[in-house]
Amino acid sequence: MKRVKTIIEPFKIKTIEPIRFLTRRERQQVLTDAGYNLFNIHADDVLIDLLTDSGTAALSARQWAGIMEGDEAYAGSRSFYRFEKNVREITGLRHIIPTHQGRAAERILFTITGGEGRIFPNNTHFDTTRANVEMSGADAVDLPVPEGALPSVEGNFKGNMDLEALEALIRQRGPEHIPLCMITVTNNANGGQPVSMENIRNTSELCHATGIPLFLDACRFAENAYFIKLREPGYRRKSTREIAREMFSYADGCTMSAKKDALVNIGGFLAVNDDNLAQKARSILVVTEGFPTYGGLAGHDLEAIAQGLREVLDEHYLKYRLRSVAYVGEKLSEIGVPVFQPPGGHAIYIDAKAFLPHVPSHEYPGQSLACELYLHGGIRSCEIGSVMFGKRDPSTGAFQPARLELVRLAIPRRVYTQSHMDYVLECIGEVFAKRDKLKGMRIVSEPPLLRHFTARFEPL
Ligand SMILES: Cc1ncc(COP(=O)(O)O)c(C=O)c1O
Numbered sequence: 451m452k453r454v455k456t457i458i459e460p461f462k463i464k465t466i467e468p469i470r471f472l473t474r475r476e477r478q479q480v481l482t483d484a485g486y487n488l489f490n491i492h493a494d495d496v497l498i499d500l501l502t503d504s505g506t507a508a509l510s511a512r513q514w515a516g517i518m519e520g521d522e523a524y525a526g527s528r529s530f531y532r533f534e535k536n537v538r539e540i541t542g543l544r545h546i547i548p549t550h551q552g553r554a555a556e557r558i559l560f561t562i563t564g565g566e567g568r569i570f571p572n573n574t575h576f577d578t579t580r581a582n583v584e585m586s587g588a589d590a591v592d593l594p595v596p597e598g599a600l601p602s603v604e605g606n607f608k609g610n611m612d613l614e615a616l617e618a619l620i621r622q623r624g625p626e627h628i629p630l631c632m633i634t635v636t637n638n639a640n641g642g643q644p645v646s647m648e649n650i651r652n653t654s655e656l657c658h659a660t661g662i663p664l665f666l667d668a669c670r671f672a673e674n675a676y677f678i679k680l681r682e683p684g685y686r687r688k689s690t691r692e693i694a695r696e697m698f699s700y701a702d703g704c705t706m707s708a709k710k711d712a713l714v715n716i717g718g719f720l721a722v723n724d725d726n727l728a729q730k731a732r733s734i735l736v737v738t739e740g741f742p743t744y745g746g747l748a749g750h751d752l753e754a755i756a757q758g759l760r761e762v763l764d765e766h767y768l769k770y771r772l773r774s775v776a777y778v779g780e781k782l783s784e785i786g787v788p789v790f791q792p793p794g795g796h797a798i799y800i801d802a803k804a805f806l807p808h809v810p811s812h813e814y815p816g817q818s819l820a821c822e823l824y825l826h827g828g829i830r831s832c833e834i835g836s837v838m839f840g841k842r843d844p845s846t847g848a849f850q851p852a853r854l855e856l857v858r859l860a861i862p863r864r865v866y867t868q869s870h871m872d873y874v875l876e877c878i879g880e881v882f883a884k885r886d887k888l889k890g891m892r893i894v895s896e897p898p899l900l901r902h903f904t905a906r907f908e909p910l
Pocket of ligand 1 (some may be wrong): 504551553554576578579634639640667669706707708709717718853
């Protein structure tokens with residue numbers, strides 16, 4: 451008997467939210483007012499919002515039910531204990547410390563472990579992780595495998611850590627200056643590519659041999675675990691939960707933005723095994739986030755996270771999730787649009803350098819493309835290139851471009867249907883057909899840190 455091959459959304463839609471259609475002329479006005487920065491646009495003026503997959507998930511009926519059950523006690527809330535139990539079941543880590551989102555966990559961790567003269571290696575730091583490391587006075591060093599930087603090269607685990615480079619760094623700088631090493635799963639700033647179990651295990655062994663703790667930036671642990679199931683020999687018959695548990699077993703702690711793979715709109719946590727580190731973290735938590743059993747979240751948020759962590763490991767969900775993101779990537783490749791290969795877990799990354807070869811990095815090809823996608827079809831995407839990671843050398847003033855010029859189409863979880871994605875594909879195809887006419891951008895004003903959020907631009 452033939453089996454039906456179509457992979458469908460493993461849910462029905464119970465609540466809907468209308469989206470608003472503007473004309474191109476109206477969008478031009480919106481963009482001009484926003485200083486050509488898509489972070490400055492009112493969400494109501496966006497038709498399809500692919501700015502981020504963070505905090506944009508649709509909640510399930512069970513999560514909403516959990517929200518009604520939320521226990522809002524200041525101390526010892528029932529919801530905290532449910533949250534703690536579910537996080538511990540997956541991570542196996544001893545101390546579970548809730549925070550209002552991922553960057554709060556990062557700030558606490560790097561406030562304690564960071565400082566002048568210290569070095570933090572990571573397969574690739576996400577922007578807030580890098581900012582928190584640097585704000586402590588320490589250096590954030592990215593060590594992705596070389597093929598991770600080549601958008602057109604296929605590979606199963608292009609998010610991996612470069613172990614030779616890590617070994618060399620530990621040797622040159624000395625383990626005493628490296629308070630911890632981090633692996634980001636999946637590697638968001640490097641095309642959303644997964645990290646293999648073998649790479650996590652080997653990184654862990656290398657670090658532990660010199661007394662360096664290993665942490666996971668675990669935002670997308672479930673998507674990474676499912677990639678391991680699909681692509682790494684020996685894991686096909688294991689459940690995603692078992693795979694996730696093994697990933698965490700090599701780590702001494704993790705930071706987590708629950709806004710991704712806990713399928714919620716707000717929340718996060720820091721989890722560690724070290725009693726001393728946990729005690730210091732809780733002391734900071736009480737001052738800046740809240741009492742250790744709520745950490746800046748409402749009891750109902752903790753319920754939603756606890757339930758989301760169960761749902762995200764459902765393999766029907768993960769199969770649909772990874773397949774629906776790959777669909778967008780494959781269709782774009784079919785029409786010749788250069789995308790980071792292979793498609794990542796939560797997003798498709800258009801290679802803006804290859805899309806607009808006539809726009810040099812210092813004229814921000816990614817920003818130019820992202821603005822045109824908004825103008826043409828009301829699609830909001832995100833530049834991940836020289837606007838986000840480019841720098842000026844403080845002594846010479848010379849422009850240092852980012853390694854890659856990408857435009858990220860991040861797909862919110864359980865929000866858009868296939869016809870929404872077909873609309874996006876058609877729109878990108880039309881912009882691609884007239885790509886020769888697109889021009890670069892100039893920065894008019896920018897803040898000292900995380901400039902992509904608030905900088906203002908002008909078309910050249
Ligand atoms: C890999 C990674 N780490 C950390 C963060 C920060 O999480 P949050 O936005 O919850 O502060 C993000 C957010 O996008 C991320 O993608």
